[in-house]
Amino acid sequence: MATGEGKPHTDSLPGSSGFSHVRMPWFAKLTIEHRVLAGFSLVFVGILVITAVSYHNTSILLSNSRLDGRSHDLLQLLSNIDVAMNEAEDAHRRYLVTGEASYLESYTKVVHQKPAFTTYLRELTRGSTAQEQRVGVLDRMMDKQLNAESKAIALFETSGFRSVKKMALEGAGRRELGVIHQLITEMDSEERQAMNGRVADSAVGTRNTIGLLGIGAFLQLVLLAWVYYLIRHDITERRRVAGELQRRGELLEAANKELEAFSYSVSHDLRAPLRHIDGYAALLRKSVDESLNEKGARYLLTISDAAKQMGQLIDDLLVFSRMGRQEMLRTNVNLEQLIKSILADLRLDLQGREISWTIAPLPEVKGDPAMLRQVFVNLITNAIKFTGTRSQASIEIGVDRPSSAEIVIFVRDNGVGFDMEYAPKLFGVFQRLHRAEEFEGTGIGLANVRRIVHRHGGRTWAEGVPDKGATVFIALPTRSSES
Amino acid sequence: MNAAKPILLAEDNPRDAELALAAMEEEHISDKVVVCRDGAEVLDYLYCRGPFKSRLRGNPAVVFLDLKMPKVNGLEVLRTIKADINLRPIPVVMLTSSREERDLAESYALGANAYVVKPVEFHKFLSAVKELGTFWGVINEPPPEGSRSSHPHS
Known part of the structure; x- marks a missing residue:
C-alpha cells in the first residue's frame, strides 16, 4: 500500500521539478540584489498606483461636494426666482387694481433683482448644457413677463384702470409665469437628479478607494514579507559561507604550518645521517688509505659526493620552505640598481666569459628587496649557466607592459633553451630539463622564482626553443597585493 | 693555557x-672531551650529581651544546647555565644542525657565546x-675558578 502510494508520488517529482526548471530559469538567473530590487520596485509601483487612484477618487469627491454646494445654491436661487416672479405678478395686479405705490415698489424691486438673478443662474449652471439652455429660455420668459407687466403698468398710468382691467384680472404675464414655473420645476428636478447621481458616484468611488487600499496594503505586505525573506535568507547564507570560509582558512593555515614544521624537521633530521655518511666515508678512507685501490677510492668519493649533493638539495629545500613562510617587506625596489649590484657580485664568476648584455631601463616595483634580489640572481645565473656552451653569449633583460595592471620583466638568453613541451615542468621543485653532468644545479632556482613572484601576487612563465635560447617572464602587479 | 680543563660535548647522536671525537683526536685534545648524551646528563655533570658525583670539581673549559636532545633540550640547558651565578661564566657554544633564525635569536638572547x-x-x-x-679548549682563557662555588646546590 505504502509503496503503491509512494510510486506515483516519486514519479511526479521529476515532472514537477522539470516544470520548475522550465519556469524558473529567468528567475533563477537573477541575483539576490536584483530580486530584492524587483521586490522593492513592485512595492514602490504599488504605492504609486494606490496614491494615484486615491488622489483621483478623492479629487472626484471634492469636486462632487463642490458641485453639490453649487446645486444647493441653484435650488435656493430657483425657489427665490419662483417666489420673486410670483411676487412681481401679484404686485403689478394689485397696483393695477389699487394704484397703491407700495405695490409698485414691490414690483420694481423684482425688476431690479432680475439681472442679478440671470447672472447667478448663468454662473450656477455653467458646464451643464441642458440647464444653460433652460436658463436662456427662463431669462427670456422672465424678461417677457416683466415687459408685459411693465407695459400694463405704463398703460395704467397713462390711460387709467379701464384700459388695463382685463390685464389686472388675469395678469399681464400670466402665460410666461406658467412657463417660468414649469421651467423652474424642470431645472429643480434635473438638479436633484444630478445631485443623486453624484452621491451614488461618490459612494462607489469611496468603496473602490477603500477596497483598493485594503488589497494594495495586503499585496504590499506580502511583497515586503517576500523581500524580507529573501534578504534574511541571503544573510543566513552569507553568514554560513563566511563561517565555512573561515573554517577552511583555519584548516588551511593549520595544514600549512604543519607542512612547514614537517619540512623543517625532515630537512634537519636528514642532515645528520648525511653528515655521518660523509664523515664515516672520510674516516674509512683515512683508516684504509694505503690498502685502498683506485676503484675503492672512487667508490668512497662517490659516496661522499652523493651525500654532499643531498645536503645541497636539503639546503635548497630549506631555502625554498623559508621563502614560503618568511614575512614579506613591502618597499619600493629599484630594479635597475638591483640588477647592477647583482652583476657586480657575479663579476668573478664571469671572468673568461664573453657575454653581451642588453639591459633596458627598468622601473621601480613594490616588493621585498631581498626576495626580488633572489629572483633576479636565479634568473641571471640561469642565463649565464645555460649560455655556458656559447662562444658569444647574449643576455637581455627587458620590460614588457601589456597592461597597466602589471609590469612584465623578462630575462632572455641565447643559451641551450628548452622544448616548450616541458615548459610546465620548468618552475617545479627540483625539476631539471638537463642532465646533471651537462649543467650543475639542483633545480630549485625557478621554483623559488615562482614562489616569490606568486607571493608578490604576480605570475611567471617561460618561452624557449631548443638550442636557440630561453626567455623567462615575471609579471608583477603594479598594485601590491599580499598573498 | 688551560690544559687541565675538560671540554663538555653534549651530543645525543653517538x-x-x-x-x-675523531676531529678532536687530530688535534690531540680528544682525551679532554667529556661526552654527555642528553641535557639532563649535562646538568648532572655541571652540578656534580648522579654519575658525576665523584668527579673532579671544577667547571669545564667550554660546553658544546646540541639543540635537539632528549629529556632536556639545548636551549633549556643553556637557560639553566646562564641563570646560575656559578655556571654563568662557562662559555657555551651551540653546535647544531639548525640554521633557523628563531633558534639563533633565542640562543643569543639566552646568552650563548657562539652559534x-x-x-x-x-x-x-x-x-x-x-x-x-x-680555540675554546686550548687557546681561550677560561674564567678563573674563583667564580665557582664548591658546594653547588643539589
Missing part, C-alpha cells in the same frame, strides 16, 4: 659524537670542530 651550524660535508665539519676545540 655518530656525531664519534665524528667530533655554529654543523656542516654536512665532513671536511668542513672536521675543520669546524677542530677550530672550535682548539
Whole structure:
C-alpha cells in the first residue's frame, strides 16, 4: 500500500521539478540584489498606483461636494426666482387694481433683482448644457413677463384702470409665469437628479478607494514579507559561507604550518645521517688509505659526493620552505640598481666569459628587496649557466607592459633553451630539463622564482626553443597585493 | 693555557659524537672531551650529581651544546647555565644542525657565546670542530675558578 502510494508520488517529482526548471530559469538567473530590487520596485509601483487612484477618487469627491454646494445654491436661487416672479405678478395686479405705490415698489424691486438673478443662474449652471439652455429660455420668459407687466403698468398710468382691467384680472404675464414655473420645476428636478447621481458616484468611488487600499496594503505586505525573506535568507547564507570560509582558512593555515614544521624537521633530521655518511666515508678512507685501490677510492668519493649533493638539495629545500613562510617587506625596489649590484657580485664568476648584455631601463616595483634580489640572481645565473656552451653569449633583460595592471620583466638568453613541451615542468621543485653532468644545479632556482613572484601576487612563465635560447617572464602587479 | 680543563660535548647522536671525537683526536685534545648524551646528563655533570658525583670539581673549559636532545633540550640547558651565578661564566657554544633564525635569536638572547651550524660535508665539519676545540679548549682563557662555588646546590 505504502509503496503503491509512494510510486506515483516519486514519479511526479521529476515532472514537477522539470516544470520548475522550465519556469524558473529567468528567475533563477537573477541575483539576490536584483530580486530584492524587483521586490522593492513592485512595492514602490504599488504605492504609486494606490496614491494615484486615491488622489483621483478623492479629487472626484471634492469636486462632487463642490458641485453639490453649487446645486444647493441653484435650488435656493430657483425657489427665490419662483417666489420673486410670483411676487412681481401679484404686485403689478394689485397696483393695477389699487394704484397703491407700495405695490409698485414691490414690483420694481423684482425688476431690479432680475439681472442679478440671470447672472447667478448663468454662473450656477455653467458646464451643464441642458440647464444653460433652460436658463436662456427662463431669462427670456422672465424678461417677457416683466415687459408685459411693465407695459400694463405704463398703460395704467397713462390711460387709467379701464384700459388695463382685463390685464389686472388675469395678469399681464400670466402665460410666461406658467412657463417660468414649469421651467423652474424642470431645472429643480434635473438638479436633484444630478445631485443623486453624484452621491451614488461618490459612494462607489469611496468603496473602490477603500477596497483598493485594503488589497494594495495586503499585496504590499506580502511583497515586503517576500523581500524580507529573501534578504534574511541571503544573510543566513552569507553568514554560513563566511563561517565555512573561515573554517577552511583555519584548516588551511593549520595544514600549512604543519607542512612547514614537517619540512623543517625532515630537512634537519636528514642532515645528520648525511653528515655521518660523509664523515664515516672520510674516516674509512683515512683508516684504509694505503690498502685502498683506485676503484675503492672512487667508490668512497662517490659516496661522499652523493651525500654532499643531498645536503645541497636539503639546503635548497630549506631555502625554498623559508621563502614560503618568511614575512614579506613591502618597499619600493629599484630594479635597475638591483640588477647592477647583482652583476657586480657575479663579476668573478664571469671572468673568461664573453657575454653581451642588453639591459633596458627598468622601473621601480613594490616588493621585498631581498626576495626580488633572489629572483633576479636565479634568473641571471640561469642565463649565464645555460649560455655556458656559447662562444658569444647574449643576455637581455627587458620590460614588457601589456597592461597597466602589471609590469612584465623578462630575462632572455641565447643559451641551450628548452622544448616548450616541458615548459610546465620548468618552475617545479627540483625539476631539471638537463642532465646533471651537462649543467650543475639542483633545480630549485625557478621554483623559488615562482614562489616569490606568486607571493608578490604576480605570475611567471617561460618561452624557449631548443638550442636557440630561453626567455623567462615575471609579471608583477603594479598594485601590491599580499598573498 | 688551560690544559687541565675538560671540554663538555653534549651530543645525543653517538655518530656525531664519534665524528667530533675523531676531529678532536687530530688535534690531540680528544682525551679532554667529556661526552654527555642528553641535557639532563649535562646538568648532572655541571652540578656534580648522579654519575658525576665523584668527579673532579671544577667547571669545564667550554660546553658544546646540541639543540635537539632528549629529556632536556639545548636551549633549556643553556637557560639553566646562564641563570646560575656559578655556571654563568662557562662559555657555551651551540653546535647544531639548525640554521633557523628563531633558534639563533633565542640562543643569543639566552646568552650563548657562539652559534655554529654543523656542516654536512665532513671536511668542513672536521675543520669546524677542530677550530672550535682548539680555540675554546686550548687557546681561550677560561674564567678563573674563583667564580665557582664548591658546594653547588643539589
